[in-house]
Amino acid sequence: MPFFRFAALFACCLWFSLGTGPLAIAEAAPSAPASDAAGNAKTAVSEPTQDVWYTLLQKRVEELGSIDAETESLAQKLPEKSLQLNEALKGLEEEYQRLLTLSRVSRGLPLELSVVQQRLARLQERLSNVLAPLDGTLGSLKGRLDEISLLEQDSTPTKEEVDASPELQAFLKDLDQTQERLNTVRVRISRALAPSRKLSENIASLVERVAQSIPGLWQKYYFQRSGRIYDIESWLDIRKSLNALEETFAVRMSAELPWSLAAWFGVILRALVFIIPLRALIFISRRFSQTWPEDMRAGWNRMSGHSFVWLSFGFMFHFAAWSPGGSYHILSIVGTLLLSLGQMALAWDLYTFERDDLPLRSPLRPLFTPLFVGLFLLFFNLPGPILGGLWLVALLVTLWRDYRRPPPGVPFSLVINLLKGQAVVLWLAVLMTLLGWGRLSILVCVAYAAVAVCVQQAVGFMRLMNRIAQHMPQQGAKALLSGFLLALALPALLVLATAATGLWILAYPGGEFLLTHLANMDVSIGKTSFNMLQMLLIISAFYVTRSFISVGRSFIADLPLRGIHLDRSLVGPIQAGFTYTLWGVFGLYTLSALGFSLTNVAVVAGGLSVGIGFGLQNIINNFVSGLLVIFGQTLREGDVIDVGGVNGIVRRINIRSTQVETFDNAVIFVPNAEFLSGKLTNWTRNGRMVRQEVLVGVAYGSDVARTEELLKQTAQGHPDVLTYPEPSVLFKDFGASSLDFRLLFWVGDILHGARIASDIRKAIDAAFTEANIEIAFPQMDVHLRQNETVPVDLREAGRPHQQPKEHDDAAQES
DSSP states (O other): OHHHHHHHHHHHHHHHTOOOOOHHHHOTTTTHHHHHHHHHHHHHHHHHHHHHHHHHHHHHHHHHHHHHHHHHHHHHHHHHHHHHHHHHHHHHHHHHHHHHHHHHHTTTHHHHHHHHHHHHHHHHHHHHHHHHHHHHHHHHHHHHHHHHHHHHHHHHOOOHHHHHHHHHHHHHHHHHHHHHHHHHHHHHHHHHHHHHHHHHHHHHHHHHHHHHHHHHHHHHHHSSSOOTTTTTTGGTTHHHHHHHHHHHHHHHHHHHHHHHHHHHHHHHHHHHHHHHHHHHHHHHHHGGGGGGGGGHHHHHHHHTTTHHHHHHHHHHHHHHHTTTTTOOOHHHHHHHHHHHHHHHHHHHHHHHHTOTSSSSTTTTTGGGHHHHHHHHHTTTTHHHHEEEEEEEEOOHHHHHHHHHHHOOOOHHHHHHHHHHHHHHHHHHHHHHHTTTOOOHHHHHHHHHHHHHHHHHHHHHHHHHHHHHTTTTSSSSSHHHHHHHHHHHHHHHHHHHHHHGGGGGGGSSSSSSHHHHHHHHHEEEEEEEEEEHHHHHHHHHHHHHHEEEEEEEEHHHTTTGGGGGOOOOOGHHHHHHHHHHHHHHHHHHHHHHTTOOOHHHHHHHHHHHHHHHHHTTHHHHHHHHHHHHHHHTTTOTTOOOEEEEEEEEEEEOOOEEEEEEEETTEEEEETHHHHHHHSOOOETTTTTTEEEEEEEEETTTTOHHHHHHHHHHHHHHTTTBBOOOOOEEEEEEEEOOOSSEEEEEEEEEEEHHHHHHHHHHHHHHHHHHTTTTTBOOOOOOOOOOTTTTTTOOGGGGGGGGOOOOOHHHHHHHHH
């Protein structure tokens, strides 16, 4: 604060010293009286203020004049605009009455009501366009009134100012007159718009009523019997139905095709806006693919020149068919036909990405014959018996052609099985048609074609994922980033490609309702309910999770090969933890998507814990033991172990048990609890190097030094025996029949120890034979004599001795 006070004092002093303050004014006329000086100073201050006030007042007068002129112009044009509005409103009212009558006499047919709904939406759009000029004028008037209110607030004077300023009095009078004229014009416009407002409310009310009734009618249209072809009663009203069909067909065409030049211009513009950037992107991708490997470039060029063409034009027609008042159904049909052919081609291109020798046409094209025929029959909205008869003929002809057609010459069992499955679906459709569900059977054939394409797409995407993974970086951060992007992008593309088959149904009558119905159809299990959209999200999440797990496990397995310092034995535990974590997240998401509260799940889990503790004690024990084994590194895959009398190699450590492969090629599943509760011998815990021994016994009287030398030389002479630690020989004991020696040597891998020990035993036998060293064997000589006791000379035991013949005879008689 002292600084600011000093700065203010300094500024005041500087102001007065420069002659700009009151002292300077006084000094300008030193000979004048003090009162004259004060009067001059007041005049000098008030004159600029008065000039600013008059300038501001003049500006407000000009603004008021502009508003007044605009109001006068609107008042002059209002009669002409009102007349134009009445003329346009008369035609719109007549159109509304026709649609109202059509909605009442449509006999509850959903297709006619859908046409009425679309026409009403476009009628509402036309009415909005007619009302737009007057609505804009009314909005402008409201804005001008707001401006006048601000002018009135800003110009409110005091009593003295009004008496002293005639200009201000005139301005206020003009302000009141202009405001009165604006209110008058606004009232006249509101009165002119009143009938159109009423018509807009009627249209909105009728649209709401039709929209509420259409879902139930579509459900009845597809999911109830439409008349059996062998039922006579179903054919009695055919003539009336055909006449109604003829009457409503023209109305349908007017709603399902653009008829005005502006509507066609909008369709063409939307098509160009969609197709030009898309084709440019495909062209750029083809140029960019020139740097790819040969197999990837060939497959991509094949897709971009074949399936992408169909898909791009299919999506273009669907995008162009959309309009603010509803979609043009015929354009959607064309888009669906192109889109279905494009997805069939895409599935085949993905499936044969690496096979340039196979034909370009997909062998699944017979699946689309019923799809196109059913779409044609439903488009004309034929009566139930006629539609059922024509559809039955089409099904039988398709079955006959499939029976006569030879199997496709492709080496893919999946494609052949999908074609065989069509026969089952077609016979099912025949049965449904005979029972009266002809329209529903058409949807069944469409659904099977979509499922077949999705299955082939899924297999093709998996093959493409594996092919791309082979050409990706294998080391460093780029490998990690590319692996993550691959695991994220391809499953997402697969989900989008699968969801695109839902656009097929939009070409069928009531397609929007069918998609909405299937998406919102609730399935209740107890107090929990879920719809098809939730099931689709769960299935998509399952596939994405599985893809992440597959790619993640492969990536983790390749980490030691990519230059990342990671113990090979840790790969298995990391993979197991990664897998269980992702599946756990997927399980929580599934429970949440199905409406299960995680709090309730925790309560249920707490209640089940007691039962689990008693009934599933062994399973929980093995589960916890498996976690301890995996993360405690007690065992590793590839270890040679001995547990409970089982000798073998650990092949896989699971969460409940461990697979041990014996040396007899048998696989034993050992519960994980045995590794923690019993005695476990892990021969390779400290490495693969292990010490082996060979026990040798030589006859008494043999040269001990020579024996030790030969044993050591034999071990050193084997190529697989390690030189360090070097072999050693121990004189173990004086045996009953031999001098016992113990040969110790080291081998690099325990799996080769038995073979090396066998080779060394063979070499010892050969070396001892050459050196005349006898390998002892247990023996005992028993001498029996008649009529006398013969002491046994124990010193002769263990030595070769030839018994007399009579002694042998006596021993045999004995």
